[in-house]
Amino acid sequence: xxxxxxxxxxxxxxxxxxxxxxxxxxxxxxxxxxxxxxxxxxxxxxxxxxxxxxxxxxxxxxxxxxxxxxxxxxxxxxxxxxxxxxx
Numbered sequence: 001x002x003x004x005x006x007x008x009x010x011x012x013x014x015x016x017x018x019x020x021x022x023x024x025x026x027x028x029x030x031x032x033x034x035x036x037x038x039x040x041x042x043x044x045x046x047x048x049x050x051x052x053x054x055x056x057x058x059x060x061x062x063x064x065x066x067x068x069x070x071x072x073x074x075x076x077x078x079x080x081x082x083x084x085x086x087x
Contacts, residue, residue: 003053009060021057024050 003024009017028050034041041047 002056003049004056006056006060009057014061017057017061021054021061024054024057028054 004020012020028047031041031047031050035047
């Protein structure tokens with residue numbers, strides 16, 4: 001079960017994403033330190049989940065901003081030839 005789903009990450013504000021990213025990275029460093037020190041951790045799979053969640057957040061942060069539908073409509077209207085009025 002993922003820590004954060006993509007839908008949840010996209011719903012966050014950029015500030016919230018950065019805050020959550022720092023929290024996850026801190027937790028990952030803490031777990032890695034425990035492993036290196038020779039200790040055992042409660043849930044070894046948590047490391048993998050943390051890495052994947054961090055990657056998801058970074059991927060969404062680096063995605064290009066989507067073009068708004070209004071801009072698409074305006075561009076489409078500009079491309080259409082205007083009809084001449086018949087009198």
